[in-house]
Amino acid sequence: MKELEDRILAEGKILPGPVLKVSSFLNHQMDADFIMELGAELARRYGDAGVTKILTIESSGIAIAVACGAALHVPVLFAKKHITSNVSGDLYQTIVHSYTHGTDYTVVVEREYLNAEDRVLIVDDFLANGKAIEGLLDLIRQAGAEAVGAGIAIEKGFQEGGAKLRENGLRVESLAIVDEMSEDGIRFRPET
């Protein structure tokens, strides 16, 4: 999506890791109008997939997931990273490894909101090593639901997550795929 690539080039900062920092418009400060456009574009790509529910993970996936849900007119469920006193009842839970923080964490959804009849679209702001999405796929499996695909704003194509998910048969649509980034600049994968 050219508008997203242009925005990354204009505002993205490359930090050690390498981390692509897009906090000015995507996941700390959020350009609400632009987020709605990103969500609508994901909805367009999955418009024929019979999506009944969107699943994301707190926190930075929530905005684009809601934008996509509003365009598809389906509910959005976010997996919670901690068990809080507001989560009650039976839970599906799984463990996700975070490379960013070097720790494992548990994510949960309440069973009543994910059912065997659901056709689930996973939405997130970033795809890198794919661990968060694998965790969400595990929750979907536990519910006996079907994963129709993943809709991602920015994929780090130089990490293995996207390739692995696609090899395993998951449809993955990323609005921008960064194949290389360094202090010399960013190279995007051409859209097919």
Next chain:
Amino acid sequence: MKELEDRILAEGKILPGPVLKVSSFLNHQMDADFIMELGAELARRYGDAGVTKILTIESSGIAIAVACGAALHVPVLFAKKHITSNVSGDLYQTIVHSYTHGTDYTVVVEREYLNAEDRVLIVDDFLANGKAIEGLLDLIRQAGAEAVGAGIAIEKGFQEGGAKLRENGLRVESLAIVDEMSEDGIRFRPET
């Protein structure tokens, strides 16, 4: 807002605390279309306030904040609960006490996204004791920005947060105010 009161009556569950659980449409599973309506209604109420930025706190305020931001065409900033490796540079930070979890936590925003010129609308899903909003007000003060008000989906009118904020001169608009709740039912404050 009658649609919100009706939805609370139809789907809300009262748990010990008392906690009003609205996880079926507001803050775990989210009815994306309805969230957009709630955001648009908050935008309508603050449409003449010259809002330049919306500030919320992760995670459950993000959806309605983005909906409001899309209606007002202003950026949305969310305060982060932990310092992650993706937060760099100079930060405004403050400490918030959580009654729900019985702990204090630090919330931060990056300085570059909150400026002395900003007229800030705080948006959140719930207002109870008001500690989260006091924390956000502190961040706004640190930036030298102006808080034009708070826009809340559900206020627990039987807790002191809303009254205290209004006594201190903050405009607070809550789409539904629960004045009493028990196993016998829910009583809303009439709209004025």
